[in-house]
Amino acid sequence: MTAELICIGTELLLGDILNTNAQYIAQQLASLGIPHFYQAVVGDNPDRIKRIIQNAIDRSNILIFTGGLGPTPDDLTIATIADFFNTKLVERQEVLDDIQQKFARRGRTMAASNRKQALLPEGADVLHNPVGSAPGIIWQPRPNLTILTFPGVPAEMRQMWQDTAVPYLKNQGWGRELFYSCTLKFWGISESELAEKVSSLLDSQNPTVAPYANHGEVKLRVSARATSQTEAEQLITPVASQIQNIAGLHYYGCNDDTLASVVGQLLQTRGQTLAVAESCTGGSLGKALTDIPGSSTYFWGGVIAYENRIKERLLEVSADDLAAHGAVSHPVAKQMAAGVRERFGTDWGIGITGIAGPGGETPEKPVGLVYIGLASPDGTVESFEYQIGETRGREWVRRVSVSHALDRLRRSLEP
Amino acid sequence: MTAELICIGTELLLGDILNTNAQYIAQQLASLGIPHFYQAVVGDNPDRIKRIIQNAIDRSNILIFTGGLGPTPDDLTIATIADFFNTKLVERQEVLDDIQQKFARRGRTMAASNRKQALLPEGADVLHNPVGSAPGIIWQPRPNLTILTFPGVPAEMRQMWQDTAVPYLKNQGWGRELFYSCTLKFWGISESELAEKVSSLLDSQNPTVAPYANHGEVKLRVSARATSQTEAEQLITPVASQIQNIAGLHYYGCNDDTLASVVGQLLQTRGQTLAVAESCTGGSLGKALTDIPGSSTYFWGGVIAYENRIKERLLEVSADDLAAHGAVSHPVAKQMAAGVRERFGTDWGIGITGIAGPGGETPEKPVGLVYIGLASPDGTVESFEYQIGETRGREWVRRVSVSHALDRLRRSLEP
Numbered sequence: 001m002t003a004e005l006i007c008i009g010t011e012l013l014l015g016d017i018l019n020t021n022a023q024y025i026a027q028q029l030a031s032l033g034i035p036h037f038y039q040a041v042v043g044d045n046p047d048r049i050k051r052i053i054q055n056a057i058d059r060s061n062i063l064i065f066t067g068g069l070g071p072t073p074d075d076l077t078i079a080t081i082a083d084f085f086n087t088k089l090v091e092r093q094e095v096l097d098d099i100q101q102k103f104a105r106r107g108r109t110m111a112a113s114n115r116k117q118a119l120l121p122e123g124a125d126v127l128h129n130p131v132g133s134a135p136g137i138i139w140q141p142r143p144n145l146t147i148l149t150f151p152g153v154p155a156e157m158r159q160m161w162q163d164t165a166v167p168y169l170k171n172q173g174w175g176r177e178l179f180y181s182c183t184l185k186f187w188g189i190s191e192s193e194l195a196e197k198v199s200s201l202l203d204s205q206n207p208t209v210a211p212y213a214n215h216g217e218v219k220l221r222v223s224a225r226a227t228s229q230t231e232a233e234q235l236i237t238p239v240a241s242q243i244q245n246i247a248g249l250h251y252y253g254c255n256d257d258t259l260a261s262v263v264g265q266l267l268q269t270r271g272q273t274l275a276v277a278e279s280c281t282g283g284s285l286g287k288a289l290t291d292i293p294g295s296s297t298y299f300w301g302g303v304i305a306y307e308n309r310i311k312e313r314l315l316e317v318s319a320d321d322l323a324a325h326g327a328v329s330h331p332v333a334k335q336m337a338a339g340v341r342e343r344f345g346t347d348w349g350i351g352i353t354g355i356a357g358p359g360g361e362t363p364e365k366p367v368g369l370v371y372i373g374l375a376s377p378d379g380t381v382e383s384f385e386y387q388i389g390e391t392r393g394r395e396w397v398r399r400v401s402v403s404h405a406l407d408r409l410r411r412s413l414e415p
Numbered sequence: 416m417t418a419e420l421i422c423i424g425t426e427l428l429l430g431d432i433l434n435t436n437a438q439y440i441a442q443q444l445a446s447l448g449i450p451h452f453y454q455a456v457v458g459d460n461p462d463r464i465k466r467i468i469q470n471a472i473d474r475s476n477i478l479i480f481t482g483g484l485g486p487t488p489d490d491l492t493i494a495t496i497a498d499f500f501n502t503k504l505v506e507r508q509e510v511l512d513d514i515q516q517k518f519a520r521r522g523r524t525m526a527a528s529n530r531k532q533a534l535l536p537e538g539a540d541v542l543h544n545p546v547g548s549a550p551g552i553i554w555q556p557r558p559n560l561t562i563l564t565f566p567g568v569p570a571e572m573r574q575m576w577q578d579t580a581v582p583y584l585k586n587q588g589w590g591r592e593l594f595y596s597c598t599l600k601f602w603g604i605s606e607s608e609l610a611e612k613v614s615s616l617l618d619s620q621n622p623t624v625a626p627y628a629n630h631g632e633v634k635l636r637v638s639a640r641a642t643s644q645t646e647a648e649q650l651i652t653p654v655a656s657q658i659q660n661i662a663g664l665h666y667y668g669c670n671d672d673t674l675a676s677v678v679g680q681l682l683q684t685r686g687q688t689l690a691v692a693e694s695c696t697g698g699s700l701g702k703a704l705t706d707i708p709g710s711s712t713y714f715w716g717g718v719i720a721y722e723n724r725i726k727e728r729l730l731e732v733s734a735d736d737l738a739a740h741g742a743v744s745h746p747v748a749k750q751m752a753a754g755v756r757e758r759f760g761t762d763w764g765i766g767i768t769g770i771a772g773p774g775g776e777t778p779e780k781p782v783g784l785v786y787i788g789l790a791s792p793d794g795t796v797e798s799f800e801y802q803i804g805e806t807r808g809r810e811w812v813r814r815v816s817v818s819h820a821l822d823r824l825r826r827s828l829e830p
Binding site for chain 1: 425426427428429430431432433434435437438439440441442443444445451452453454455456457458460463466467470474485486487488489517520521522523526527528529545546568570625691693695696697698699700701702704705706708709710711714715716717718719720721722724725728729758759760772773774809810813
């Protein structure tokens, strides 16, 4: 029993809109445990839509369509599906009434073109649209093949999915077997390094373990099929903790955890506070910390010392060190961290100084060179040097610098 | 001559990630005038990938693949394509060297698994990846069929597309009829207001004018088909300037301009400097300003005053006003702006204080209430009150607050 998604709309092929419907339905199918191996996008063209249907019915039992249900001449989805299965369209009085009422409620009269939206394949059930004028269908044109159609408008599609499709699919006995998945997150180790460390687990079938990476962060998704969440967790938990043991401190959290949220939890547990001094990141670290609701209980704020004079004036960075070592150096990172901790009266202080580029590099100091200072409650101050991929550009260097800074503090806070 | 897009990655089928690559490549193909009728998404599974290739080669001449070029065992794209066309993989020394150098630059040694990324089909050209380790290929496995592969990481895919794919496709004589488009950007006016003001232009055919909106920002895309960029510009320019006249100060820039980049240009022209004091935005304004390369010439930095004590200590906000009016108030916003301008010695100062939520609201002060203070070179200080949609959540309130602050300064800087 597998589903296949067919998104119809020339605007998708022109790149005018992002196909968020595909992600939503993919997530929904995964959570219902309905396997889903193919997605297709095709324009509002009957012949091409039929080619896609022909490919799909050879390999899938549930075809889910989005888009092309509107009243305009280029909306052909329903007519094309009916034609493919040699079924005639019948006007549904209840749909026509519903559309007319919706127009009436907005004090408008139904346009003639909307009448077309009441034409549905003979034998198909109406998939009611509580929001817009376009209804969908639930139809079995032949044994062991079910077709569901949804409008392209995400809000309408989502509500129809929840109100009608989910109960229908569950009634069919699908979505009984749960697909439960947990994403483990790591910092400070590359995807290939981690994959090698856990290689023995990458072939396991239930749960499966799949690595992926973005913005320097590595993730492992552990996914299990089971008939209950408890059973799924019993499959996932031992594998997850095995991975955590292998990864050690490189593992920082799972699912919705971020480095900033984990640091926040650790600071709260300890009842400690933090202030930051940012040069090349220009506020990005503060933003990351305050993205977390409730961060004001442990994050007091910081100084964006983008100009060197500000490093001296507000953070008491020594002018001599700035001259001798340059703003991007161990001593300046340390003094920024210590200075902001001192000035704000917090337990911890972080300083970031680096070369985000483009430009600003010297022979000794390439773009991507970043120093992170960490001032601890006991008064000790450390600093760390990073060479962040200079080819990846300014945004990358800034983003990864923020993660390195948060990760340094996290490792110091971990019990 | 038609192209077809094949996106490979189980994470797409699980809905873990949004397929932004599909939209980007669709836009690019449209702008090159290369017809594109089908997109497919399939998991990291050789048999299914081959089914998709089989379908595609019957109807398209250019197959564009994204994803599955990584070093881990589930990255199968190149091997599967080679196998489909019965071609053996050959290790490319130049690719291996390139990967090793990239690791070396980050002070790492290449993992054994990365070696696989140097295996490319015999006869295929290397599509160089200037950023990450995974190269792509440009390959004609048979006459009248071209295959291009890109990594799934959007930043890498986009740079490789621009650096290599676009010149290659143009060399092939594709993309002759140009689809040129220019996006006009607005702040402080709603999509519907703007659409009404320019309604007469929305039906025009060449150029077309299409409105869209995101995160409170409204855009109009003006698109023309032409055989040369000059011809396209001759079609677009009069319409664009007509729109700018209608929109007045609500228009702030076009294409890659952002409110932060426009503010930066205006400050540079005047030779003036800026410092910011942020409470609810927690560094987001500083980040937005320093997202712009070269911003250090006019942006000196700021204070993230997330804790009220910091507002007093570093910005001389009066304790009495904090007590009498609360941190989210006109007087505090003004004192933050004036305080940071004073303390940093800049021409302009901005202060932001508000309730980003969730929580923290009072009967008089709902979530989304934001005050923005603006201190000017002549010493005058204004403040502005905003009620930002409280239903839209913390990220929205913070993001829109930053845009309002930048827009306030922009309007004061505009000649």
